[in-house]
Amino acid sequence: MELSKQSMSTSTSTLSLYHATTHAQIVDNHQSSLDSDQSMHNLDNIPQIRSLPSQVQIHPITPDTVKSYRGLITLLLPIRYPDKFYKEAVANTSGSTLARVALWDDTPTSSTSLSRKLASSRVVGGIQCRLEDVPSGPPGEFQLYIQTIALLSPFRQLGIATCLLDSIITSIVEHCDRTTNIYAHVWETNFEALEWYERRGFAVEDDVVEDYYQRLKPSGARVVRRRIGIEHYLAVKGRRKTTTAQQVI
Numbered sequence: 001m002e003l004s005k006q007s008m009s010t011s012t013s014t015l016s017l018y019h020a021t022t023h024a025q026i027v028d029n030h031q032s033s034l035d036s037d038q039s040m041h042n043l044d045n046i047p048q049i050r051s052l053p054s055q056v057q058i059h060p061i062t063p064d065t066v067k068s069y070r071g072l073i074t075l076l077l078p079i080r081y082p083d084k085f086y087k088e089a090v091a092n093t094s095g096s097t098l099a100r101v102a103l104w105d106d107t108p109t110s111s112t113s114l115s116r117k118l119a120s121s122r123v124v125g126g127i128q129c130r131l132e133d134v135p136s137g138p139p140g141e142f143q144l145y146i147q148t149i150a151l152l153s154p155f156r157q158l159g160i161a162t163c164l165l166d167s168i169i170t171s172i173v174e175h176c177d178r179t180t181n182i183y184a185h186v187w188e189t190n191f192e193a194l195e196w197y198e199r200r201g202f203a204v205e206d207d208v209v210e211d212y213y214q215r216l217k218p219s220g221a222r223v224v225r226r227r228i229g230i231e232h233y234l235a236v237k238g239r240r241k242t243t244t245a246q247q248v249i
């Protein structure tokens with residue numbers, strides 16, 4: 001199914017909590033559907049998802065979590081975003097924007113209901129993306145731009161950011177067949193982030209975008225980019241005829 005940018009929203013079922021268990025299940029499904037395709041497709045840049053700590057949940061941004069998300073982004077990223085940006089981050093009633101938060105809850109899993117757990121969770125990370133036309137690309141072809149991705153430092157190195165990224169890619173692949181690549185700007189001296197992207201199959205483009213970060217010195221950005229290819233569509237949608245999948249990419 002091909003959806004326009006305007007109608008790109010994530011269904012409620014897709015946006016039900018993206019829990020570690022669900023992740024593991026998705027990976028299993030990916031694997032079984034891909035086993036016989038491995039010789040045909042490069043699987044290197046499909047995120048290798050491992051299970052996350054049980055305290056973590058990935059969730060759409062709601063009116064309850066947007067304030068914490070905003071605080072986190074303001075703290076960790078060198079760009080000041082306007083109110084409009086955060087309004088766009090909040091999921092609407094029928095679905096969601098391309099934004100997620102990682103919630104951390106220390107209360108034992110069995111002791112509370114899901115709604116209580118959400119209420120007692122705190123925002124420890126977030127991601128926000130937008131869908132764009134591909135410049136000079138064929139009409140109806142899109143690319144995904146990562147506007148923000150950040151985690152509070154005590155919650156790094158647990159796979160949470162990888163899970164946030166994968167949640168967005170999964171959602172876009174499910175809803176918009178013609179998204180061909182995903183990219184981001186990274187401060188030119190933010191080697192930690194540049195290497196994080198590289199380890200997830202992104203290539204760092206050669207040119208520096210000068211004066212991209214007005215509040216930083218040096219002020220340049222590097223663009224990191226990764227193809228969203230047939231393997232992602234196959235992985236997310238399960239087995240489908242190769243010819244059909246090739247037609248949409």
Ligand SMILES: CC(C)(COP(=O)(O)OP(=O)(O)OC[C@H]1O[C@@H](n2cnc3c(N)ncnc32)[C@H](O)[C@@H]1OP(=O)(O)O)[C@@H](O)C(=O)NCCC(=O)NCCS
Nearest residue numbers: 050051052149150151156157158159160161162185193199
């Ligand atoms: C960029 C940033 C979000 C990455 O955070 P991170 O904690 O390193 O990333 P993850 O949560 O994906 O953790 C990855 C590491 O956790 C480890 N890990 C542990 N459990 C894991 C799991 N279940 N799944 C995947 N990785 C796991 C892996 O070893 C992995 O290390 P690797 O990158 O060497 O493969 C973080 O550095 C940050 O917030 N930086 C400040 C903001 C910023 O610069 N943002 C980018 C600007 S565009």
